[in-house]
Amino acid sequence: MHDAxxxxxxxxxxxxxxxxxxxxxxxxLLSQGLRPLGYDxxxxxxxxxxxxxxxxxxxxxxxxxxxxxxxLGREIAxxxxxxxxxGLVRLMRAWRPAIVHTHTAKAGLLGRIAARAARVPTVxxxxxxxVLRGYFSPPKEKLFRGLESFLARAADALVAVSDSVxxxxxxxxxxxxxxxxxxxxxxxxxxxxxxxxxGTLRREAKIPDDAPLVGIVGRLVPIKDVPGFxxxxxxVRERRPDARFAxxxxxxxxxxxxxxxxxxxxxxxxxxxxxxxxxxxxxxDLDVVVNASRNEGTPVALIxxxxxxxxxxxxxxxxxxDLLGKDERGxxxxxxxxxxxxxxxxxxxxxxxxxxxxxxxxxxxxxxxHSSERLFHDMDALxxxxxxxxxx
Numbered sequence: 001m002h003d004a005x006x007x008x009x010x011x012x013x014x015x016x017x018x019x020x021x022x023x024x025x026x027x028x029l030l031s032q033g034l035r036p037l038g039y040d041x042x043x044x045x046x047x048x049x050x051x052x053x054x055x056x057x058x059x060x061x062x063x064x065x066x067x068x069x070x071x072l073g074r075e076i077a078x079x080x081x082x083x084x085x086x087g088l089v090r091l092m093r094a095w096r097p098a099i100v101h102t103h104t105a106k107a108g109l110l111g112r113i114a115a116r117a118a119r120v121p122t123v124x125x126x127x128x129x130x131v132l133r134g135y136f137s138p139p140k141e142k143l144f145r146g147l148e149s150f151l152a153r154a155a156d157a158l159v160a161v162s163d164s165v166x167x168x169x170x171x172x173x174x175x176x177x178x179x180x181x182x183x184x185x186x187x188x189x190x191x192x193x194x195x196x197x198x199g200t201l202r203r204e205a206k207i208p209d210d211a212p213l214v215g216i217v218g219r220l221v222p223i224k225d226v227p228g229f230x231x232x233x234x235x236v237r238e239r240r241p242d243a244r245f246a247x248x249x250x251x252x253x254x255x256x257x258x259x260x261x262x263x264x265x266x267x268x269x270x271x272x273x274x275x276x277x278x279x280x281x282x283x284x285d286l287d288v289v290v291n292a293s294r295n296e297g298t299p300v301a302l303i304x305x306x307x308x309x310x311x312x313x314x315x316x317x318x319x320x321x322d323l324l325g326k327d328e329r330g331x332x333x334x335x336x337x338x339x340x341x342x343x344x345x346x347x348x349x350x351x352x353x354x355x356x357x358x359x360x361x362x363x364x365x366x367x368x369x370h371s372s373e374r375l376f377h378d379m380d381a382l383x384x385x386x387x388x389x390x391x392x
Contacts, residue, residue: 009383011041012097012120014088014111016072016104018045018059019052020249020275021219022300023128026185026375027103028055032062033376039383042095044088046072046106051252052219053275072107085110092118099124099383105131109147112154122386125151126159126183129297129318132172148174156386159183161297162319181382185298186375189307189367196284196308201246205271212243212349215286217301220251225292225315227253227260228338232292234264235342240349245270248282283308288348294335296320303370306330306362311355313344329362 013031018024031041044067048054059066071077071084088110092100101124102111108125115123132145152158152175159181160166166180199209207213214236216229226247233245247257247270254272261270276282283289289305289312296318303323305312312330314320324330331348333340348355 008038008040009099009387010095010097011039011099011101011383012092012095013041013043014045014072014100014102014107015043016046016106017048017052018054018056018066019048019219020055022185022298023103024055025058025187025300026128028059028062028064029186029188029372029375030379031059031064033372034379037376037380039380042067042097044069044072044091046070048073049252051250053250057277072110076106081106081110085114088114089118092120098122098387101126103128109151112151116154121390122383123155124157124159124382124386125155126161127165127169127297128161129165129295130168131295132174133168145172145174152179155179156390157181157382159382161185162322164319164322165297183375183378183382184370185300185303186370186372186378187300187303187307188372189304189370191280192283192304192307193309193363193367196280198284200278200281201271201273201285204273205244205246207244207271208242210242212240212287213246213285214243214288214290214345214349215246215248215282216290216292217248217282217305218291218299220247220249220253220257222253223294225294225336226257228336228341229290229292230257230260230264230266230270231338232290232341232345233261233266233270235339236345236349237266237269239342239346243269243349246273246282246286247271248273248276250274279304280308283310286310288313288345290341290345291315291320292335292341293317293320298323302330303366306359306366307370309359309363311348311359312362313341313348315341323366324362325365327358329358329365331358 015027031043069084071080099122100115100120102108103126166182170177236243289310291299291302291314298319315335316332317335331344333344
């Protein structure tokens with residue numbers, strides 16, 4: 001760690017958009033938590049879409065100022081992107097950061113090019129997941145992989161949020177294994193590990209106290225496969241008619257999902273709660289937390305659920321198997337198979353001793369491996385290593 005009285009290092013952190021989700025929490029916590037370790041951070045972000053929501057409130061609570069540069073946003077716009085690139089070069093030359101650390105694809109593209117043009121000493125990029133396999137047509141995938149491989153050479157180190165993300169990047173030829181460091185997500189989990197309030201969601205939706213409540217928490221976007229969760233919910237109800245379901249989050253698919261729940265005959269059983277900031281109340285009411293995603297980096301909602309001691313059922317994609325182990329801390333099912341998802345949820349609702357053991361093991365694991373303190377320590381160690389290597 002840095003000597004509190006020694007020279008401070010400037011970090012320019014670039015992030016495509018501060019939309020609601022785990023990566024946004026990650027960059028806010030890093031910007032705040034690295035201060036006591038000797039880092040002054042400027043966080044520059046793009047704009048989120050109107051359906052996504054943002055985490056500017058959390059940033060303000062943590063005293064993290066956000067500077068907006070519209071060209072960093074998700075959409076490709078050549079003129080705006082070019083302006084953003086030159087704007088970043090000017091910013092870097094004027095502020096002279098010791099480290100540029102980029103997150104997400106667009107900020108990673110513009111930020112790494114700008115950092116090298118501005119001769120920034122140390123450049124780092126974090127993969128919170130990737131879209132380099134299974135998202136686009138083969139020609140597009142080949143193009144994006146080639147671009148990421150080129151950009152990898154413009155960074156001193158790449159960070160992956162899980163072992164599986166690192167394995168993917170190596171297999172896809174993005175960079176050799178020694179260049180990719182695994183630094184898992186770190187969150188503030190203490191508030192979820194204590195006694196949680198129960199009844200808030202249930203009272204709002206008039207859900208009986210003794211009804212099993214199965215929830216999904218996150219953005220309502222295609223990659224999360226919430227339609228698959230709703231299909232599984234109908235099958236769970238066939239076995240457990242008393243079960244109810246909570247969708248906590250919002251996004252572009254909400255209207256279609258509400259229509260789907262009605263079409264499935266679940267209008268009285270599925271409750272849409274929108275975005276919630278009272279996470280202790282959310283997890284206090286849920287008996288089972290589900291993640292049905294088709295791809296993931298490391299799902300923050302599952303880390304939170306495990307910290308809260310909740311049983312978890314999730315698809316075996318991205319970094320989720322690293323988080324849950326081989327069914328040691330939650331049940332894993334194949335993606336895109338609502339029947340398997342439903343079977344696993346019913347098994348948990350049956351209340352076996354194995355489910356309780358998995359929940360306890362999950363809590364112990366995330367409190368040890370996914371704390372914010374561990375994140376700050378790991379990132380500080382990486383920054384120091386890279387800066388010493390550069391100076392040698």
